[in-house]
Amino acid sequence: MTQFTIFSPPLEKGTLLPGNRQQWGGFTGSATALCIASCAKNYPGLILLLTENNQQAQRLKSELAFFCKIEKQDNQFFIEEFPDWETLPYDNFSPHQDIISQRLDILSSLKNVKRGILIASINTALHRLIPASYLNGRSLTFSLGQEIDINALRLKLESAAYRNVDAVYEHGEFALRGSILDIFPMGSQSPY
Numbered sequence: 001m002t003q004f005t006i007f008s009p010p011l012e013k014g015t016l017l018p019g020n021r022q023q024w025g026g027f028t029g030s031a032t033a034l035c036i037a038s039c040a041k042n043y044p045g046l047i048l049l050l051t052e053n054n055q056q057a058q059r060l061k062s063e064l065a066f067f068c069k070i071e072k073q074d075n076q077f078f079i080e081e082f083p084d085w086e087t088l089p090y091d092n093f094s095p096h097q098d099i100i101s102q103r104l105d106i107l108s109s110l111k112n113v114k115r116g117i118l119i120a121s122i123n124t125a126l127h128r129l130i131p132a133s134y135l136n137g138r139s140l141t142f143s144l145g146q147e148i149d150i151n152a153l154r155l156k157l158e159s160a161a162y163r164n165v166d167a168v169y170e171h172g173e174f175a176l177r178g179s180i181l182d183i184f185p186m187g188s189q190s191p192y
Contacts, residue, residue, distance in 0.1 A: 017044075018045060030063045030067075032060070032063075033060055033063030033064050033066075033067055034063075034067055036049060036060070036064060036117065037064055037067035037068045038067075040064075040068060040077075040115070040116070040117050041068065043115070044115065045114070045115060046078070046110070046113050046114075046115065046116055046117070046118060047116070047117045047118070048117075048118050048120070048125075049117050049118065049119045049120070050120060050121070050122055050125055051119060051120070051121050051122070052121065052122065053121050053122075053123075054084050054121045054123075054124070056121070057081050057119045057120060057121050057124075058081060060119055061079060061080070061081040061119050064079050064117060064119075065079055068117075077115055077116050078109075078113045078115065078116025078117070078118070079116055079117050079119075080106050080109075080116075080117075080118055080119065081119045081120070082103065082106055082118055082119065082120040082124055082125075083099050083102050083103055083124070084099075084121060084123060084124040085099065085124075085127065086099060097170060097171040097172060097186070098171065100171070100186055101171045101186045101187050101188065102187075104135070104186050104187040105187035105188070106118070107129070107130075107132075107135055108135060108136075108139065108187060110132075111132065111136070138160065140156070140157075140160075140185065148181075150176060150179070150181075153181070154176060157174050157183070162174050162183075164176070167182075168182040168183065168184045168191045169184070170184060171184050171185070171186050171188075172184065172186060173191075
């Protein structure tokens, strides 16, 4: 990639280290995303990018995906937008289950991220999150050939607020039919 000369101070490999701060401004259009992509390609870790609002976060995600598409193809570069709850503090209903699922998926994948960008609006970043140890301790994992006690699994799923149903259609549901388990876990795009 060509070295950009629009940065003042200049963008150099040795200056992009954890704890170092640099500030640039005066960009128009998608030049902001180009600047961030250039920094991210030279940074050896995860970057948290805070935006003013959710619309700006969504726009930057699509622009960054374009500018970072080379690294994105080999699955070594992480670009995600951390979704907002889309509820107001006084609402008496829970956020949509797809939003909960997407947030859990992103949080669980962060432990494996070596390089990339996590984008969030300021309002989203101000909400408290569960500790990583809590999330990791309550994750349900299966391995091929594993023997499972069906009754213990049923109790574990019900204590985690999963609903036992006849047919699985939504996140947070499971169905046991003899020795067959159908489950639609939070954080998954499809049921198993």
